[in-house]
Amino acid sequence: MTIFGAIQHQEDVLIHQEWLHPLEITYLNELRFEKRRQDWLLGRWTSKKLLQLVLFPDFPLNQIEIRKGPNREPMVFFRAEPVSCRLSISHSHGRSFCVLSKEERALGCDLEKVEIRSEGFIRDYFTDRERSLFDENYRGIFDRDSYFTLLWSAKESVMKACLTGLSIPAKNIELKEIKGFKADIWSEISMKNLANNTLYRGSFKLADGFAWVVLAEVGQDDPGRISLEWIG
Numbered sequence: 150m151t152i153f154g155a156i157q158h159q160e161d162v163l164i165h166q167e168w169l170h171p172l173e174i175t176y177l178n179e180l181r182f183e184k185r186r187q188d189w190l191l192g193r194w195t196s197k198k199l200l201q202l203v204l205f206p207d208f209p210l211n212q213i214e215i216r217k218g219p220n221r222e223p224m225v226f227f228r229a230e231p232v233s234c235r236l237s238i239s240h241s242h243g244r245s246f247c248v249l250s251k252e253e254r255a256l257g258c259d260l261e262k263v264e265i266r267s268e269g270f271i272r273d274y275f276t277d278r279e280r281s282l283f284d285e286n287y288r289g290i291f292d293r294d295s296y297f298t299l300l301w302s303a304k305e306s307v308m309k310a311c312l313t314g315l316s317i318p319a320k321n322i323e324l325k326e327i328k329g330f331k332a333d334i335w336s337e338i339s340m341k342n343l344a345n346n347t348l349y350r351g352s353f354k355l356a357d358g359f360a361w362v363v364l365a366e367v368g369q370d371d372p373g374r375i376s377l378e379w380i381g
Contacts, residue, residue: 150365151376152248152256152351155199159187159243162194169193170214192238195245200225202380203249204232220312237309241359248363248377255349255366257309261302263295263358271297274304274319282324290330291355299353299360300324303340306364307349311342332356335377340364351375 166174173193180186197210205213205227214226215236225232235250239260246260271280275297283296291299304322308314321344328337333356340349351364352375365375 150250150252150254151378152250152363152365153199153203153378153380154246154248154258154363155195155202155380156247157191157195157198157245159191162190168197168210170211172214172216188240191243191245192240192247195240196223196236196238196247196249199247199249199380200236203251204234218312221314222309222312237306237363239305244359246361250365254368255310255312256364257306257311258361258363259302259305259309260362261298261305261360263298263355263360266294266297266301275300276320276323279324287327295355295360299338299355299362302360302362303338303353303364306351306362307340307342310349310364310366317342317344327353338362338364352377 169177177186177189180189193215196215197213200213201210212228216224216226218224223236223238225234225236233253235254235256237248237256237258239246239258241260242262244260246258248256248258250256279300287296303324304319307322308317311317321342323341323343325339325341330336335352335354338351338353348367349364350367351362353360353362363377
């Protein structure tokens with residue numbers, strides 16, 4: 150399965166609004182708070198640049214529209230017609246990370262700044278197995294805050310893939326395996342939804358103080374290996 154990805158920064162976003170679809174301009178004008186406006190613009194800019202390069206190379210950005218689906222997931226429209234694909238968007242601290250699949254496969258990505266994670270946070274949101282894995286397997290590979298930030302980002306990615314958001318208890322999503330980790334490069338990670346035994350496989354990177362994760366559901370007849378192709 151090939152997943153296309155793009156990363157952009159706040160300074161990459163064009164100041165004028167000509168690249169937005171008219172309905173997107175209407176939505177933007179309804180946003181009251183400047184930070185919310187800037188985050189929304191950054192996410193839309195990154196995802197529309199990715200869509201243009203992968204699916205619509207001969208068309209301007211303002212003909213591509215991204216709407217909120219019934220579960221607040223991003224849905225792609227071109228000239229008012231729905232496009233069969235899956236898109237996931239995340240942003241944090243002036244950076245945006247978007248991934249796209251041409252297949253209708255459950256897919257999610259998340260970007261988190263590595264921060265201090267309190268004992269209460271770790272106890273409330275991570276399983277006994279995940280805490281034990283850090284002590285027994287990963288303490289020599291990751292520092293504590295990077296490990297738990299990575300796992301939180303992976304859980305968020307699965308929630309996005311499931312189209313449920315935080316309505317899934319975080320402990321229902323558990324780390325299965327991390328393979329071949331090296332700092333600043335993409336490595337393999339797999340997670341499991343314990344409620345229905347669904348497996349998610351994908352890639353992650355820890356770099357520049359951030360955790361970047363993309364995960365996709367593994368089908369019954371699909372090994373689930375992801376090929377991540379960067380655009381732009």
